[in-house]
Amino acid sequence: MAADISSTSVPGTLSLRERKKLRTRAALVDTALALFTERGFDGVTLDELCEAVEVSKRTFFRNFASKEQVASAPLEALWNGLRDDVEHLAFGHVPVLEVLQEALLVALARMDDGGAWVTHVRRSRELAERTPSIAAYGLQYCDDTSAAIEEALQRRLGLDPADPRPRLALDLVVASFHAALRAWTAKPGAPTHAGLAAELRSVFAALPGALTFSMA
Amino acid sequence: MAADISSTSVPGTLSLRERKKLRTRAALVDTALALFTERGFDGVTLDELCEAVEVSKRTFFRNFASKEQVASAPLEALWNGLRDDVEHLAFGHVPVLEVLQEALLVALARMDDGGAWVTHVRRSRELAERTPSIAAYGLQYCDDTSAAIEEALQRRLGLDPADPRPRLALDLVVASFHAALRAWTAKPGAPTHAGLAAELRSVFAALPGALTFSMA
């Protein structure tokens, strides 16, 4: 899943084979999001998608585990980034919740290419909203990643595996991101990276109130 | 989805047709959980399941939207119960989070038949743990129900639809339940209803600490 640096002499440079594979993968994501957006997830068969990218179905399934995954790829990249970062977080004596919030903002900032990612995410999100199977896949991936992160937190913080607190803190951060994503997707106009980050900060700010507020 | 009282004179009594349908449904859930547990989710085809219950595949799909749903039925009943209850909650000036926690405990208590439900949940849970597609379906159903509950909360509390707090509070309650479920499933021995409720209370108690705790 994560790009790994291998056998080539210059670190950070990928072999021809690896670059080709990444290009194929990117082309599949790009074309899939375009076709799904245009004709709907169920209106596009895998055969059509593969034909458009000039790749066989076999190759598709070597890059993605399911039709749903190719539509969820942009957000998976974000969660993978967060998961990898947790390994190197400095915790000091700051509350874990705050460390995780900051880590998500950092992972999000890292996704800021020239706007390609943000455009993909917007499309992916809109598809998920009207396609239950995509939403289901995304939630499950998120849950899996959360379990992996929880495990890392337990290890790095020296906590009892039965302690529910790290997972709850993490789930709260994830729920905040989903809330931010919904709000951001609902906003009309061209999607921006800064806009998404702002929504996320705003939800984080509302979080303490979520625990204490009562009827107006 | 929810049992509705119809045309018969005595409220609470279902017509023969409706009772028969419910029996078929229950038989499908029961047999499905047994077969899936025995041979694995992918080791049982729908045709086999339908044959075992002596029902056609058409009938199966009139009762359930997918193979995954029949395995998730027990927990769906709980979420449906919570969703319906939210319509009649008294909020007073108690924090919404606490009202929701209490509501979930009440909905859970209502599931206490003689142990059949709890046995089904345990099996369903164990299946979900080793079958990603079941887990995905369950999370998506939960998310859908949460959206419906959020909508009800907005309406009943007179809140701005853009206010993220009710959904965050709800997500926290749901996350607590999932944590309790994981802990409960991990415990060996015969599953009990009281045990699950106790786990849930224990997670609720740990919740404030989840926001503030830092490295030991």
Next chain:
DNA sequence: AGGCTTATGCTCCTGAGTAGCACTTTGAGT
């Protein structure tokens, strides 16, 4: 009792996802 509604069964069909085999490309050893 008889007509109406609704569940059910049967059968055919599409498309996701898997597996086996042959072919090509790439990186490494000599």
Next chain:
DNA sequence: ACTCAAAGTGCTACTCAGGAGCATAAGCCT
């Protein structure tokens, strides 16, 4: 430079989930 092993790719054939149309039977109302 040449060769070989390893990995990626394409083709084909297969299983099974899930949906649609039409005919039948069971339960409901008058």
